[in-house]
Amino acid sequence: MPHNSIDNEAYKASRLSVAPMMDWTDRHCRYLHRTLSKNTLLYTEMVTAPALVRGGAVHLLDFDAAEHPVALQLGGSDPAELAQAARLGAAAGYGEINLNVGCPSDRVQSGTFGAVLMKSPDLVAECCAAMIAAVDVPVTVKCRIGVDRQVPRDVLPDFLARVAAAGVTRFTIHARMAWLDGLSPKENRDIPPLDYTLVRAMKAEFPDLHLSVNGGVTSLAQARAFLDAGLDGVMVGRAAYHQPAYILCAADRVIFGAGAPDTTAEGAIKAMLPYIEAHLAAGGRLNQITRHMLGLFAGRPGARAWRRKLSEGAHRAGAGPELIDAALSEVAAAQAA
Template sequence: MQINQHTRLSVAPMMDWTDRHCRALHRQLSRHALLYTEMVTAPALVRGGALHLLDHSPQEHPVALQLGGSDPAELAQAAKLGAEAGYGEINLNCGCPSDRVQSGTFGAVLMTQPALVAECCAAMIDAQPREVTVKCRIGVDDQDPEEILPEFLSRIVAAGVTRVIVHARKAWLQGLSPKDNREIPPLDYGLVQRMKMLFPNLHVSINGGVTSLDEAEALLGSGLDGVMVGRAAYHQPADILCAADRRIFGAPGPDSTAEGAVRAMLPYIEGHLMAGGRLNQITRHMLGLFAGRPGARGWRRMLSEGAVRPGAGPELVEAALAEVVRAAA
């Protein structure tokens, strides 16, 4: 599959969550869903030399790198580093509303500077061979999304962007926390669907508020090209990803299972510990695997309490899994 074929369903880039251990887990649940890194800032790579932020394993593919920044030359250099590191897509963050991002003049604040975004995208496209995509909001603060979103999209399309992910909410840069910005501004799926009609050759994925595969299928059926799922894919990964290959990508069954994913993660955990890592760096992403199922509470408790202890290893994960299996019997 080309990476575009994986965009029907993707897991959103989420700070402090979608690190390489989280992606390793999600890849055990779905072979086809497109995965994203946490946002990596271009200055960290280019000025700070923090190339370890690009670390990932070949098993995570298809995987995309999300960059934050607003300097075209710096973003071009960071995109080149991302392509050289093996990422299949380079994504520019124009949607994150956090204070730290605003102070760096990138993220959602870039919705107010479409000409600069276009310049950044053109520079990133020219610098390396991977597809450059944009993740944006429908607008910020008092902007009228019906007016500014078509203008924003037309600018980046003219710069050579062929795929965009639209978080179907405004971002309020003043007065709302990043958490509130994910929940309080109302969703406007209809606007995103109208943008697809206005830009029929632009690959449009929608993000925001999707909590089930049923909802994802309905949005794909409405004419959108892709659906990106955020918090639901993190907190209930099995609900979103186990049946995704069959239902979204048309792959033959059987579906993956949470139990199978846990067993498949054991060698990965072993390798991480042998390299000097700690168990909880991986298991913190596994707490929601059995959400809504018998034994889920015991699974979470055993991992959250035990994984931080010195010497904790795969046997703790196996014991917690045995509790889940017992509870289900």
């Protein structure tokens, strides 16, 4: 079977994935998410090809084997450089290499990568072809439905067709335009309207492509509805970060049909403690991990006390697992009240 085939671990896991999010989905965040769901596909933050190839920043590829299935997202627009970065990612052990054609940040535009590449589908195809030739793991693309004054119904099918012709079989479509001229990156995550109908139409138009939808998904029920409607996968972003237990604890059962009991926030915390202790022993700080754990009890009694205790104490010198125990005690007291 071709090495860019969809018959691999990341393909199966992509029924539900957690979006690559800058400054959020680092290795500690991914380790936490893996304690909540065995099956959900996790993505790195975007790593730029120049940082790896020209800057030698291969430490950006570090991850724990327990994070699998995990995919590396790359940013760039030079085919040869992306091919070399993809080789580094595959050698590091990632099960998928994803090209960012969706990020609207100013940094990204100045480097001619991210969402601005929606205007250059042939270049994206060339980049993907070079990456596919370089590695033995799937190369995928995360894109928008269009940018600026483009007409999504016209440009998106053309984009998919051109990039698919280069060998890409899996796309994640953020169902919003990116307005690079006039909106900030934060505004681009909220203001452009969602067009799920167009994404579903693309699945009808390209039945052989594996298409996942991204943008505005805030519950497993919503994700399940997209899958039942015929889409191949659903990517959840901010909701999975701010409410990780709400999104991920039941994911293995609801999305993947697993028979094991749902996980719990309390169980995830217990599973994180050896990881936290190893991180501290290696000279790390507690808040580097606990900043990703603040939303574990979102929507439950004690959530505020949990957040406050960790936010106020985890950055202090010497802070360790006893702070987590104290925060958990406040959660237990709130739930018993």
